[in-house]
Amino acid sequence: MILEQQNDIRTGEDNHYLLEVRNVKMYFPITGGVLQRKIGEVKAVDDISFGIRRGETLGLVGESGCGKSTTGRVIMRLYDPTEGSIMFDGQDITRMKGARLRQIRQNFQMVFQDPFSSLNPRMNVGSIIAEPLEVNARVSQAEVRERVSYLLNVVGLPQEASLKHPHEFSGGQRQRIAIARALILNPKLMVLDEAVSALDVSIQAQIINLLDDLREQFGLSYLFISHNLSVVKHVSHRVGVMYLGRMVEVASRSQLYSSPLHPYSQSLLSAAPEVSRKARRERIVLTGDVPSPAKPPSGCAFHTRCPKAMVKCGEIRPELQEVMPEQFVACHLY
Structure with missing residues (x-):
């Protein structure tokens, strides 16, 4: 083998x-x-x-x-x-x-083929990225916001993106959001x-x-x-x-x-x-x-x-x- x-x-x-x-x-x-x-x-x-x-x-x-x-x-x-x-x-x-x-x-995290269907359309981008951290780690809201802001910058998205919803972005931007969400737990x-x-x-x-x-x-x-x-x-x-x-x-x-x-x-x-x-x-x-x-x-x-x-x-x-x-x-x- x-x-x-x-x-x-x-x-x-x-x-x-x-x-x-x-x-x-x-x-x-x-x-x-x-x-x-x-x-x-x-x-x-x-x-x-x-x-x-x-x-x-x-x-x-x-x-x-x-x-x-x-x-x-x-x-x-x-x-x-x-x-x-x-x-x-x-x-x-x-x-x-x-x-x-x-x-x-x-x-270990996964990024799927279709970034639109893998993102919850009812949640804003900041909540989508933050959700894994809020569910799995005991951190303050200030730490969550800081981490989300940092990852938006890392994947090349503006800070105001956190207040928008997935349908407001292009396919490439949605995939950047999915990547940021996958990175939130290091x-x-x-x-x-x-x-x-x-x-x-x-x-x-x-x-x-x-x-x-x-x-x-x-x-x-x-x-x-x-x-x-x-x-x-x-x-x-x-x-x-x-x-x-x-x-x-x-x-x-x-x-x-x-x-x-x-x-x-x-x-x-x-x-x-x-x-x-x-x-x-x-x-x-x-x-x-x-x-x-x-x-x-x-x-x-x-x-x-x-x-x-x-x-x-x-x-x-x-x-x-x-x-x-x-x-x-x-x-x-x-």
């Missing part, structure tokens, strides 16, 4: 991983009939393992429906994983409940689920630069979930590639974008637009449809569409293993 091979981070004294995801599965039941009995399950996340270092941005890419967002929600403990464990800052949060979970959850990790995909390209660049500045200023770690390979290339230190609920490749940004090893990673990158002609790759067109996560193929999930598939690809599931320094691939070719 990837976490065991990365300098044995489970047992090493110098554990520089803030988050460790170990063999996590997230299956959703399918029910049917008059009694709504379970007749199957959707394997949204199917046995994935990875880690995020302190101060690092890990990009998570893949086609729609591959399990990226579900992975983020499992890490946030919005879903209880079916199997596996999640270690955050040395603590096992997999089955935490109640007050203990609420306390540790202050250390988290260590932020899960960014398609946080810029709903924005115009010029606004995307502004938000990405803001996130970069915030990571350095506050020592944050990010899980950056996106289908936009160009954005992920800009913001990430390492990148994980998911396909049908499974992690097929994890590598540094430079390794993945210059020499992807998994055939699925190669096909994704071949479809990404490149400005430089020298950087352009030959387009790899995949045949067939993405299989259903309710009935994933045996062996390697990608073998039904892979141009390099072998007989054993349909029989034996490849494990994620290090084939190059810091480059992990789940493929029988290696």
